[in-house]
Amino acid sequence: VCACLCVLQIDEEVAKLLQLKAQIGGDDGKHQFVLKTAKGTRDYNPKQMAIRERVFNTIISCFKRHGAETIDTPVFELKETLTGKYGEDSKLIYDLKDQGGELLSLRYDLTVPFARYLAMNKITNIKRYHIAKVYRRDNPAMTRGRYREFYQCDFDIAGQYDGMIPDAECLKIVHEILSELDLGDFRIKVNDRRILDGMFAVCGVPDDKFRSICSTVDKLDKMPWEDVKKEMVNEKGLSEEVADRIGEYVSLQGGMDLAERLLQDHRMSQSKQACAGLSDIKLLFSYLQLFQVTDKVVFDLSLARGLDYYTGIIYEAVLTQAGAESVSVGSVAGGGRYDGLVGMFDPKGRKVPCVGVSIGIERIFSIMEHKAEVSAEKVRTTEVQVMVASAQKNLLEEKLRLITELWDAGIKAEVMYKKNPKLLSQLQHCEESGIPLVAILGEQELKDGVVKLRVVATREEVDISRADLIAEIRKRTSEA
Amino acid sequence: VCACLCVLQIDEEVAKLLQLKAQIGGDDGKHQFVLKTAKGTRDYNPKQMAIRERVFNTIISCFKRHGAETIDTPVFELKETLTGKYGEDSKLIYDLKDQGGELLSLRYDLTVPFARYLAMNKITNIKRYHIAKVYRRDNPAMTRGRYREFYQCDFDIAGQYDGMIPDAECLKIVHEILSELDLGDFRIKVNDRRILDGMFAVCGVPDDKFRSICSTVDKLDKMPWEDVKKEMVNEKGLSEEVADRIGEYVSLQGGMDLAERLLQDHRMSQSKQACAGLSDIKLLFSYLQLFQVTDKVVFDLSLARGLDYYTGIIYEAVLTQAGAESVSVGSVAGGGRYDGLVGMFDPKGRKVPCVGVSIGIERIFSIMEHKAEVSAEKVRTTEVQVMVASAQKNLLEEKLRLITELWDAGIKAEVMYKKNPKLLSQLQHCEESGIPLVAILGEQELKDGVVKLRVVATREEVDISRADLIAEIRKRTSEA
Structure with missing residues (x-):
């Protein structure tokens, strides 16, 4: 026990000195942060x-x-x-x-x-x-x-x-x-x-x-x-x-x-x-x-x-x-x-x-x-069911209007925080974070009162009327 | 700011002295615990x-x-x-x-x-x-x-x-x-x-x-x-x-x-x-x-x-x-x-x-x-769906056998940790903790291969065959 404790103390003192050294820093005299968590602790990502x-x-x-x-x-x-x-x-x-x-x-x-x-x-x-x-x-x-x-x-x-x-x-x-x-x-x-x-x-x-x-x-x-x-x-x-x-x-x-x-x-x-x-x-x-x-x-x-x-x-x-x-x-x-x-x-x-x-x-x-x-299994870190995306420029307002409908109906949904994101980067985001569906708006869809619903895994696309969209998303993402 | 800080410090010192005093304790010289949480903190019941x-x-x-x-x-x-x-x-x-x-x-x-x-x-x-x-x-x-x-x-x-x-x-x-x-x-x-x-x-x-x-x-x-x-x-x-x-x-x-x-x-x-x-x-x-x-x-x-x-x-x-x-x-x-x-x-x-x-x-x-x-609303602190109870003595083993079936089927269930609890005290526990159902075993029920299911709120009782019990409990406690 005694030897253990001594090792523990020496170890601690070394850590403290190293921390001090790092603070004194390099040649430029600038304060250097020690960018770490406390010893023996960790962040959870x-x-x-x-x-x-x-x-x-x-x-x-x-x-x-x-x-x-x-x-x-x-x-x-x-x-x-x-x-x-x-x-x-x-x-x-x-x-x-x-x-x-x-x-x-x-x-x-x-x-x-x-x-x-x-x-x-x-x-x-x-x-x-x-x-x-x-x-x-x-x-x-x-x-x-x-x-x-x-x-x-x-x-x-x-x-x-x-x-x-x-x-x-x-x-x-x-x-x-x-x-x-x-x-x-x-x-x-x-x-x-x-x-x-x-x-x-x-x-x-x-x-x-x-x-x-x-x-x-x-x-x-x-x-x-x-x-x-x-x-x-x-x-x-x-x-x-x-x-x-x-x-x-x-x-x-x-x-x-x-x-x-x-x-x-x-x-x-x-x-x-x-x-x-x-x-x-x-x-x-x-x-x-x-x-x-x-x-x-x-x-x-x-x-x-x-x-x-x-x-x-x-x-x-x-x-x-x-x-x-x-x-x-x-x-x-x-x-x-x-x-x-x-x-x-x-x-x-x-x-x-x-x-x-x-x-x-x-x-x-x-x-x-x-x-x-x-394992090959991909761990999802969000539960987003659908990404609200656009095929053309200048549709941010329409997307925000649609996502508001979805959120208010309890659908988990995301939209990119860009005015004019490329369709490809919107689809890539879905692939990366495992979002199963994309609701795509375009000039034609708006005119027709529909949304193009894309299944990310199969790339299948189907036009759904605005009135049926929420029910369709629920059906396709229910865990049954 | 300065005055605030002083008050803070005095306050702290007083707390420390009171704690010391309590530790020194009464006439019997016995160590007295200060049975409290740290200042400004609380337990959640x-x-x-x-x-x-x-x-x-x-x-x-x-x-x-x-x-x-x-x-x-x-x-x-x-x-x-x-x-x-x-x-x-x-x-x-x-x-x-x-x-x-x-x-x-x-x-x-x-x-x-x-x-x-x-x-x-x-x-x-x-x-x-x-x-x-x-x-x-x-x-x-x-x-x-x-x-x-x-x-x-x-x-x-x-x-x-x-x-x-x-x-x-x-x-x-x-x-x-x-x-x-x-x-x-x-x-x-x-x-x-x-x-x-x-x-x-x-x-x-x-x-x-x-x-x-x-x-x-x-x-x-x-x-x-x-x-x-x-x-x-x-x-x-x-x-x-x-x-x-x-x-x-x-x-x-x-x-x-x-x-x-x-x-x-x-x-x-x-x-x-x-x-x-x-x-x-x-x-x-x-x-x-x-x-x-x-x-x-x-x-x-x-x-x-x-x-x-x-x-x-x-x-x-x-x-x-x-x-x-x-x-x-x-x-x-x-x-x-x-x-x-x-x-x-x-x-x-x-x-x-x-x-x-x-x-x-x-x-x-x-x-x-x-x-x-x-409000009159009673806050439940458990989610127990059913209490496994007995009407007569010496049924502990039968109750443990039944509750094992329920637990293994995912039903939230409790049994009293007594060999021979009174039926009344079992029912009282349900009232107090808001458990909606009681599954009652007795000699007769065991002979007949049934369980008496009692609805705590209405006192209604109905015999359910052992084979149907889990489905019946699920049906009666589903939150639809």
Whole structure:
């Protein structure tokens, strides 16, 4: 951690010096702008936005199908609202400059603001989604879709309910979203914080090392067991024997059957905590069967999500297609139960049990963008149905009159901002931006009270009377 | 300005001290959380979000109808990107703390990031909208819908085009949006920076006082002419005579006819700048006639928008219904032409002419929220079509099986997260959240292979076979 932080700082200082250098500028002494976005951030261009909109629509439809409301919270919170929620990741929080007044920080996730919102408004029951940007002063690997400013896409269920029903719905939602987005095959790993803790206890890990060993286990998806074991023994000070016991458990994967087996396990059955977790996994799988999603869900004892606030079930979805079309991505969704977080904000410590899931939308964008690039499919960035064009000069007024009729009828239409554009350049614009129809006006058409409607793809042209034009455009561009 | 700033600072210090005091806490020495959002910010609850979504849909549909693409930019920019763009308002910019690395500031509007985006990507032609939050360390009047974090909703056309066609389309868009949102009567005031400057010149205002006098004129919508004149004479040092000449002009309102009259005016006609502006106003009105929006547009010589970067036409839309249903609102849209801003970012100073409009969405939210409050209309916060309920105990599994069928068919459905909820509490939930249908399962229905479909509003109940249920729900909840 310390070495990481140093590298981060050096990196930052270099960036600052380079920026200063650029400002001092060249020989002419002129002020030079550094024409860039802040480190770790990016603009979304229209094509990226079109893809983003499509992904959001799929996800939001799913959330709405499951009856979720939505809320929004400010981009910054009082600094102390975030304090003590993220463990050692707290160093990655962006603070605002003290310009007089409250001390503020940019939100680090959407879960802590959600908990603050519930406590502040004394809400004990809600099913909500929240899609917004969060901020982490991390060293981003932007090529892999990781940024300092990135979207989170959260769905959470708060309330005191009968066990595992909301938890199962969260997994159903992940299953629906990943299936509909068509990202290739995926798997949803499930575990429980209590099973992990119970397992550590019965294997002989000292209480004060649970969190630390947990974060070592978390590396199993990136490192082979031998290296993880080495870290446990050499860095974290476990005995070989204890590490090996853990090793046996964390290699286990299965379904309801595995939970049943572990409930009978001579060591695991000693831990009340582990048994509570295992019973809940069993119940969870019974609901997942009814939801018809067990094909993708695996009970995996090596899953150990980092965040401190989880108290029960945890899960993570990964794409399993090797290399996923050459874009390497890790988890695309994750979440779990956090029954204690809201209580941290309530003056009387009243708890509100919560379970939720966060969709790793930036990675999904990366995959979709890559897919669009390699496929022949052209991504449209507007929805224009018809271009109002002219075949001769001096028809601007007539075109504006016609486009007004179209706009007022709700037709998406464009006209070139030139008095006398060439017909060819008008047609070219249609080709480039995928506009399917052109309504062409000429002296003859005006005389005849018609418009020449041209289909861009086929070059077919047909005269349509002015009175029928709107209906004809609607018919030809309806998405049936 | 100085007095304002002092008040602002005192206010901030008081807030900080109160926060400290609260942290030190009560007698028990326990750490007390300040459970609030940052000053000048707010959460949006589900009801507010439902209204917000409706307003956004109207606005985005309009932007799309006019063929706009959309982009997004980061919430913070390099500090120097914002430097020198906002005049004395720069003191309201939020800076991020220097945590090593680049110096960053939260965006103050969407126009400067847009110009930076165009210059950085060498884009010379685009029609784009951008809806996002911006940040101003202002003293907010939150009761009047003014916040430190607030949405902007911008539509801009960049490119070298024939005069006034894009400008007229911006006004058409404002007209469409305000009409569709049904906020009551409105008026769009139009003027031109060149007409203002020309007018100041021919009235005898010294060149170096143009901007300062301009901001005094800008107060005419809040102050009577006598007070504005006093400020010009006593504070800004104009002679009475010069002020009176200005007073004659800024009282003028009209349409194309007024532009024609002023082109003949013995004083105005002396200014080349003013004449260029007046000719453009004439051309603008000819296009507005074709767009059929002249009913709401007024050429008003007292309109003087503050921002430095405007170079040509400027406009502002105001609601004219007295008091607008007791919510006092000012301008609800504004914008203008800024042909020089992109050039400020281009290393070679290459200009990209731009014209745009910003919709004052927060004020519109305030009005809509107020409207919803006073009307009997119940705002739904979910779109759930059907609740899956049970009449007897021990039917959870059957309900989960049924709701899975519904979800997989795209029906928006909810089930209570209890094993054995009472039928009454299930029906009550439907009443409260406006769910129109209940699909009730009971022993008998399961035996008969049917579902009892209940219409919440009428309490009508009808048995539907399982095979027909999805079609029946679709039919009864289609929005035709």
